[in-house]
Amino acid sequence: MKILLIIPAYNEEENILKVCQTIEQYNENAEIKLDYIVINDGSKDNTLKILRDNKLNHVNLIKNLGIGGAVQTGYKYAFENKYDIAIQFDGDGQHDVNYVQKICKPLIENQSDMVIGSRYLNKKESEFQSTFMRRLGSNIISLFIKLFCGKKITDPTSGFRAVNKDVIKEFAEEYPTEYPEPESTVSLLVNKYRIVETPVSMNAREGGVSSIRFGKTVDYMVKVVLAIIVDSISFRRKRRKK
Amino acid sequence: MQNSLKIALVVILLIYLFVILKAVKKKNMRINYLIFWSIIGIILIIALCVPNFVDNISKFLGFELPINMIFSFAIFIILYLIFDLTKLITKEQNQNITLIQEISMLKKRVEELENKNKDDI
Numbered sequence: 001m002k003i004l005l006i007i008p009a010y011n012e013e014e015n016i017l018k019v020c021q022t023i024e025q026y027n028e029n030a031e032i033k034l035d036y037i038v039i040n041d042g043s044k045d046n047t048l049k050i051l052r053d054n055k056l057n058h059v060n061l062i063k064n065l066g067i068g069g070a071v072q073t074g075y076k077y078a079f080e081n082k083y084d085i086a087i088q089f090d091g092d093g094q095h096d097v098n099y100v101q102k103i104c105k106p107l108i109e110n111q112s113d114m115v116i117g118s119r120y121l122n123k124k125e126s127e128f129q130s131t132f133m134r135r136l137g138s139n140i141i142s143l144f145i146k147l148f149c150g151k152k153i154t155d156p157t158s159g160f161r162a163v164n165k166d167v168i169k170e171f172a173e174e175y176p177t178e179y180p181e182p183e184s185t186v187s188l189l190v191n192k193y194r195i196v197e198t199p200v201s202m203n204a205r206e207g208g209v210s211s212i213r214f215g216k217t218v219d220y221m222v223k224v225v226l227a228i229i230v231d232s233i234s235f236r237r238k239r240r241k242k
Numbered sequence: 243m244q245n246s247l248k249i250a251l252v253v254i255l256l257i258y259l260f261v262i263l264k265a266v267k268k269k270n271m272r273i274n275y276l277i278f279w280s281i282i283g284i285i286l287i288i289a290l291c292v293p294n295f296v297d298n299i300s301k302f303l304g305f306e307l308p309i310n311m312i313f314s315f316a317i318f319i320i321l322y323l324i325f326d327l328t329k330l331i332t333k334e335q336n337q338n339i340t341l342i343q344e345i346s347m348l349k350k351r352v353e354e355l356e357n358k359n360k361d362d363i
Contacts, residue, residue, distance in 0.1 A: 061346045065339055073343045080347075177339060 003104065004083040005036040006074030008067055009091035013046045016091050020056050026097045034100060037077055038091065041070040067159075068177030079172035087162040095160045099200045103162045112196035113167050114188055116153065117160035122199030137221055141182050144225050148232040149189035154197055156182045167193060176231065179224045186228050187235040251290055259283045282319070 005023060009016050016038060027033050037057050040048050042064030051058040059073055071088055078086040085107055089095050099117060106112040120138065141156045159181060163171065167188065176183035188195060262279050265271040271279075289295050300311040 059346050059350045061342055062349070063342050065342055069339045069343065072339075073346065076343060077347060 001032055001085070001108070002081075002083045003032060003034050003085045003087065003100075004074070004078045004081070005034055005087050005089040005097075005100070006071060006078065007036055007038045007089050007091045008041055008070040008074065009038050009043065009047055010041040010064070010067075010070070011043045011045045011047060012091040013043070013050055015093045016047055016056075017050055017054060019089075019091055019093055020054070022097050026100075030101075032101075034097070035083070036089070037074055039070040039073050041065055041067070066177060068175060068180035071180060072171060072175035072177065075168055075171040075175060078168050083168065084165055085162055086168050088159055090159050094202045096201065096203065099160070100162075103160070103198055103200065106196045106198070107162055107164045110164075111194070112164075113193040114161060114163045114185075114195045116155060116158050116185070116195065116197045117162075117200035117202075118153075118155035118158055118197040119200065119202055120154045121197050133217060137217060140221060141224055141228070144228045145182065145186060145189070148228055149186055151189055151195065153185055153195065156185055160200060160202070176227070179220075179227050182224050183227050183231050186231045190232050190235050248290055252287060255283055255287050255290070278323075 007016075007019065012019075020036065020038065023034055023036050035057070037059060038051055040051060040058055040060045042061050048060055050056075051060070059077065061070060061073065065073075074088070075086060085104055087100060087103065089097075095117070103115050103117050106115050120135070138155060138157055142153055145156055146152050161181075170188070170191075170193075171184065174187075176187060185195065259280060262271070262276060262283070266273070266276050296308045296312065300308040303311060305311040305314075
């Protein structure tokens with residue numbers, strides 16, 4: 001069982017080393033070792049230097065692609081190197097490596113094709129539930145996914161997710177790069193992949209700046225909803241042809 | 243329209259056609275777009291040279307004023323062109339993303355192999 005953590009990093013000089021060290025510490029006692037790959041998305045700070053100096057396994061994107069393009073690079077890497085499971089893992093210390101086992105379980109038992117680590121599924125589990133606005137946004141996106149794909153996803157914007165071999169192949173070929181988290185969820189749902197959510201807790205950011213700017217929330221919401229509607233139509237047709 | 247103005251406009255259009263041809267020769271434009279731009283140039287030259295050409299067509303199509311017809315055609319053509327370019331940009335963007343991903347991964351692979359070689363030696 002080969003497991004890969006995909007860690008997209010954009011200007012994460014404060015966090016990235018710590019994140020990789022926690023993974024290596026985790027590996028010392030774990031049964032299943034975790035490989036990781038950091039995707040440096042054209043950072044303007046010292047992220048690349050830190051990655052090189054500490055010999056962390058990384059791909060350096062020659063230009064900034066945004067989170068979607070960076071994560072897809074990770075899936076391509078996972079596909080080429082024949083990993084069984086790929087896990088998206090934030091480079092800013094928000095995600096806890098101790099949840100990896102829990103998030104992989106449904107995949108290993110073949111009960112699901114993708115597992116999303118949800119902040120909202122179990123209220124007690126997560127101390128960091130983020131702001132009211134963000135939760136409202138998540139609820140609206142969830143509502144539209146339920147309307148167009150018929151399944152309730154409590155945390156559609158969660159960046160902590162694990163996928164199996166089939167989905168790795170799917171994502172390596174085609175991955176939505178504009179609003180990756182909700183869109184990829186929709187693309188899998190309309191193609192009858194099984195998605196399971198599992199409660200996780202996330203930490204507040206330890207340093208750096210979040211990629212979501214609050215001033216643009218409304219703009220983001222409208223476009224995501226539109227993307228969900230478009231994807232629920234376009235992805236279905238595309239894959240049916242195959 | 244005065245004859246001198248007409249001649250001036252025709253000359254401008256001829257220069258325009260020449261510029262298009264030059265762009266194609268320098269490989270700055272694809273044949274696809276060459277056809278589009280030269281058809282527009284030729285139509286404009288015909289409209290200038292044939293007497294009452296614009297008036298007759300606009301009357302035939304039912305426009306109240308010839309200028310209305312010219313503006314509506316121009317707007318439609320421009321809209322079509324922008325739509326086409328938007329499609330093209332999206333396609334190019336997607337190709338760009340793939341290229342950047344593949345090149346970056348290749349670079350990693352090359353670096354790994356180089357390091358391995360050093361170790362072997």
